[in-house]
Amino acid sequence: MTSSIHQQREALGGRLRELRLNAGLSGAELARRNGWHQTKVSKVEHGHIRPSRDDIRAWCEHCNAVDQVPDLIASLDNLNAAYVEWRKVLGTGTQRRQHALVNLTETSQIVRIYNPFFVPGFLQTAEYAAGVLRNVSQFYQTPSDIEAGVAKRLERQQLLYRGQRRFHFLIGEQALYTTVGTDAVMVGQLDRLLAVTGLPRVTLGIVPVTAEILFAPTNFSMFDNKIVLVEAITAELTVTQPREIKIYHQAFDSLIGKSVTGNAAREIIAGALESRRQAE
DSSP: OOHHHHHHHHHHHHHHHHHHHHTTOOHHHHHHHHTOOTTHHHHHHTTSSOOOHHHHHHHHHHTTOGGGHHHHHHHHHHHHHHEEEHHHHTBTBSHHHHHHHHHHHHTOSEEEEEESSSOOGGGOOHHHHHHHHHHHHHHHTOOOOHHHHHHHHHHHHGGGTSSSOEEEEEEEGGGGTSOOSOHHHHHHHHHHHHHHTTOTTEEEEEEOTTOOOSSOOOOEEEETTTEEEEEOSSEEEEEOOHHHHHHHHHHHHHHHHHOBOHHHHHHHHHHHHHHHHHHO
């Protein structure tokens, strides 16, 4: 759980505490009126537990602040969306997740993506994408809809060629060697990366394996200055706080400084491609 999510919980709890104090109620009395354990009010107000929608409605009713319910529930919904476990994101398979990314990309002008270990979905071949989605489904034990997920991922790739939005991809050199599927799949994927380097409005940078990295990186995607999606092992984090988004931009800019593009990037990709071809 990130510190920002806890801060959002504390902020929501602080607003609820203010309503309680304005109503002249003690925490014990509010808990009694709602039939809650006597410690629940304190835990909510200090951000230790997250209230439910019903909790907020009951809280406001007893504090004569029913007019505050819609705004407080909206804050709760934003908090709930900030941290979503993969088992929930992928609960119906991978297609819905891909569809959400299509919608987010369509409303953005600049998309920045960093992945240290895998080729980003926008640049994947169908075979590589199938391997990635198959592995994800097996690891998280979620419904397998590989064909539908791949189709939606390839649909998203069409956005590379439409409109005026710009894309900046940074991938770690390790991603060129992380095996997905067979050597033949990897050869096709590396060929695809060489082709991508010539696309207009697309910048592809490779962060060499020997580069000095100033922070512990994980893969993340930035859509303009409005939202950052961070893929942790157990959950996806949605970052919307301007202060945090600024730090992700700082991290991305730092990685840009360590990356190579153009002919230097093509040489690194070609080296990985040659090693795969020899292994076939």
